Amino acid sequence: MLLGLAMVIVSSLSAVAQGRPGSFADLVDQVSGAVVNITTNTSVAVAGPGPNRGNPLEDFFEEFRDRNAPNQPDRPRRRGSALGSGFVISEDGYIVTNNHVIENADEILIEFFSGNELPAELIGTDPNTDIALLKVESDSPLPYVPFGDSSAMRTGDWVMAMGNPLGQGFSVSAGIVSSLGRELQGAYDDYIQTDAAINRGNSGGPLFNMSGEVIGVNTAILSPNGGSIGIGFAMASNVVTNVVDQLQEFGETRRGWLGVRIQDVDPELAEALGLENANGALVTDVPEGPAKEAGILPRDVILNFDGVDIADTRELVKTVGNAPVEKAVRVTVFRDGDTQTLLVTLGRREDAQAAVPASAERPEGPSQVELMGMTVSNLTEALRAQLGLDADATGIVVSDIDPNSSAYEKGLRAGDLIEEAGQVRVESVSDLEERLAEAQDAGQKSFLLLIRRGDDPRFVALALNE
Known part of the structure; x- marks a missing residue:
């Protein structure tokens, strides 16, 4: 009996040492009122009977034709619907979800944990981070959840996901942070990877830390069969908050634009350029824009942007994108064996136009x-x-x-x-x-x-x- 008691004590101490909660029930009670189900309705043109009539994949082929056919007002229409998740971030009804949940929707309906339903207005979207901001009008203040600091999360920390997986209604799953700083395919990607179960319908739902703060927006899964295999991705809250602030203020994003084409610096490039370390972003081209006006040149290696040391091109793109438009920033570059600091007034990336750099006369005489x-x-x-x-x-x-x-x-x-x-x-x-x-x-x-x-x-x- 003493041995059994000792084992229980050791097990309890181990759980405490790992920060493992005895139950997630209190956390669920704390945040559930702010998590919502999202239903969208879309009107799409219906194609006439095709060669796949009666085929189980007929709906797929019709959807494919719908996406690729020109607008034809005389074609019959049918209603399509999609399900997703989201969460309320303010008592006056602002709601965050994924862009792909509400994309092309004619109607957006929000269902709350209480069972109440409200129509939502689309405030703005950012396809680059797959974030959308909605707004509902309510006669009374709505329960909401705050954002947390995603940079404070560590691999191995406990997290909880909540949403509407596979249309089954409010559902909770828990796991840990599997990895941080994951990049899928976007220039501004900063995903938290988690093994908390995330399935279709969880998109746009919150990923909570143990304090009930949103540290990520559930966005994608890696799966061979469409179901959860424990590899899910949530866009980090520190990216989301910046996007949401801009959507709330302007209805669109306004990212900083430097105006350079860049590549990473490998050890051989560093040696050829005379750099001690293989870091920074090597400028390969400078079209018309803020960088050219400030005197940045091809072959410059950008080492520091607005006080942030630049390790590679990905960090530079994210840092510039998060900087305010028209802000004057100091950019430190390595050029011809020495460093220089230039003052650059940023443009707006969304308004940037591609330009072809001027070139010199070409030589004659084939060889x-x-x-x-x-x-x-x-x-x-x-x-x-x-x-x-x-x-x-x-x-x-x-x-x-x-x-x-x-x-x-x-x-x-x-x-x-x-x-x-x-x-x-x-x-x-x-x-x-x-x-x-x-x-x-x-x-x-x-x-x-x-x-x-x-x-x-x-x-x-x-x-x-x-």
Whole structure:
């Protein structure tokens, strides 16, 4: 009996040490009034009977035709509906959910835990983070939940998800934070991964910490069969709050825009540029915009933006996007072996227009040479037409490449345009040979090329044979 008592005590102490709750019931009681089910209705055109009549997949094919058919007012319409989740963030009726839950909806109906139902108005959406803000009108103050600090969460912390999985009504699941800072496919992604059960219908619902604060919005699952296998993703609250604030104030997002094309810095690029560490965001192109007006140049490595040290391109994109439009910020760049700080007044990303940078005159006289596993040729009118290059494009063309070469391993392909070599613009293969000879004479270990494929410029550092 004493042994059994000792085991119970050890088990209890272990649970306390891990912060494991004895029950989630109190937390559910605390937050459930603010969690809502969302039903949307959409009117879609109905296609006539097709070759799949009677086929179990007929609805799928009709939906596919609906999405791809032009608007035809005379076609019959049918009603479609979708289910999702959301949560109230203020007593006056603002509600957060996923954009994909309410996208293209004609009507949005909110069902509360009490059973009451209210129609909702769409305030604004942000497809980039899959967040939408709704508003309901209520005669009395509504229960709501606050946002928490997602950056305070640690892998292994307990979390609770709540929502409307598979249309079954209010449901709760619990688990832990499996990982932080997950990136799926968006430029502003910052997902919390959790093993708390998340299924279809949970989209837009809250992920709570143990204090009843929302630290994520349940958005996606990774699954081979459409059901939960313990890999769910919630957009971090620190991203969501910034989006919600803008939607609430403007009805749209207003992200900062620097106006540069960038790539990550690998160790070989760092060596070629003279950087001590492989960090920062390497500027590959500067079209018309705030960065160009401030004096940022291609080959600059952005090390710090508005006081934030930049580790890579992803961090720069997120940091700039979170900065206010028209804010003047200090940007520290590494250029020609030294650092400089420039003052940049940010534009608005949503209003940014693509621009083609000016180029120099092209050289004449066709020529071709083999070096570094590549066959490179001067840019002729025939090559320009074949590759679909703009009239003002300059450089030399990779006309062939050895698949066993270092250049191929680094991603160069036939058809790439080499615009710079050794940080100097090249207009002929003789220019490239001169730059390469200079680098070898200087004892450099790597050789920096700026290549362009379509509209995308990219720096590549090739190792030089000793």
